[in-house]
Amino acid sequence: MTSSLNDRDDVPAAGGAERHIPVLLAEVLEHLAVKPGGRYIDGTFGAGGYTGAILGQGGEVLAIDRDRTAIDAGQALVQASAGRLRLVEGRFSDLDAHAEAQGFLPPDGIVLDVGVSSMQLDQAERGFSFRFDGPLDMRMDQSGPDAATVVNNAPVNELTRIIGILGEENKAVRIARAIDAARKEAPIVTTRQLAEIIAKAAPQGGQRIHPATRTFQALRIFVNRELEELARALAAAESVLDEGGRIVVVAFHSLEDRIVKRFLQERSREERGSRHAPLVQSAVPSFELLTRRSVEPGEAETAVNPRARSARLRAAIRTSAPAHALDFRAVGVPILAGIPGPEAYA
Known part of the structure; x- marks a missing residue:
């Protein structure tokens, strides 16, 4: 699978409308099995696409977003929801605490749309995209x-590993050295x-994506601790869902999707073994898979919304x-041994 920045950052939103198109919406609603009066947590509110659709089918929603801009923009939807939407500023890794504080337990379903939002990419002042100078x-x-x-203070060897591991960038050494030379000036x-430093150090050649794509992805993931947050959010969802509750996750790059896949696989296996190894009894499954393979957008959706093309949906039902x-x-969270968090570089 390609990275989220490959597919979200290189494709401008035509007329600004694309940023409001929720990805795999029909499939999300199908796997959530929304019912009137049901309670659903949208852990990544964003522009409110999934939340609005759930409300439209009669559900109640607790929506969470760590971005204050999204919270402010969502107030109109709160006002229009007739009390069926609660919008909370916070991290989705704390969704269990937010649900408890809001008296929203147990939920009937949880949906997570992982990674940076199109809204954030389209705002130059947020600094997520190299399409705009900001x-x-x-x-x-x-x-x-x-x-x-991070870029100006991380040691070269640590910057190399951040870019190489979190960006899956095979030119990480060359890029980190170029960054170090430039920041000395x-x-x-x-x-x-x-972006210009990276493009000069690692020219695009025959690649479809911009040379800076993977480095920007790596820095964003590192600064926001995105992969750790995702794993904790999945665990929080597992803890609040009762039997029959559903989780639906839409991921946009391989690191995210690997974590979701492994998390759900590990929790849906009863026993392991093969003809070459003895049978091992696993923990009792806490989920039953609703998707054996990831669900991908069809050609009709990607024609309308090119940024959807790397989306992968996985879903499961709680036991x-x-x-x-x-x-x-x-569950596949990369461990950057010996590298402190972003706070260490401040």
Whole structure:
């Protein structure tokens, strides 16, 4: 699968409308099995596409977003919902705490649309995209160290690993060295500066994507701790869903999708073994898969919304078994051993 920035950042939103198109909407609603009066958590509110559709089918929604801009923009939908929408600023990894605080337990379903939103990419001042020149920021909740802090202060060897592992960039060494040489001359503070440094160090050649795509992805993931947040959000969803509750996750790049896939697979297996190895009894399954393979958008959807082309949907239904312990390594969260969090570079 290609990365989210490959598919979201290189394709401009025609007339601004594309940013409001929820991806795989029909499939999300089908797997959530929305019912009138049912309670649903939208862990990634964004522009409110999924929330609006759930409300339209008679459901009640607790929507969460860590981006204050999305919360402010969603107030009109709150007013129009006749009390059926509660909009909360916060991280989706804390969805269990938010649901408890709002008296929204147990939910009938949870939907997560993972990664950066089209709205964020289209706002130059947020610094997520190299299509526009803006401050090198990339913070989803607009607090804590930004991407410029990491780019200008991380040691070269650590910057190399961040770009190589989180960006899946095979030219990470060359790019990190070029960044180091440039920052010795002057701080790197804008998206255009960084994109030009990368393009010069690692020319595009025959690649379909811009040379800076994977580095921007890596920095965004690192600054926002996106993969750890995703794993914690999945565990939080597991903890609040009762038997029969559903989880639907839409991911946009391979690192995200791998975590979702492994999380659900690990929690839906009863026993393991083969003719070469003894049978091993696993923990009692806490989920039953609704999708054996990921669901992808069809040609009709990608023709209307090109940014949807890398989307992958996975879904499962909760059993009565206790929630499993969360193991980052087991579910595929990359472990950057020896590299501190972004706060260490401030």
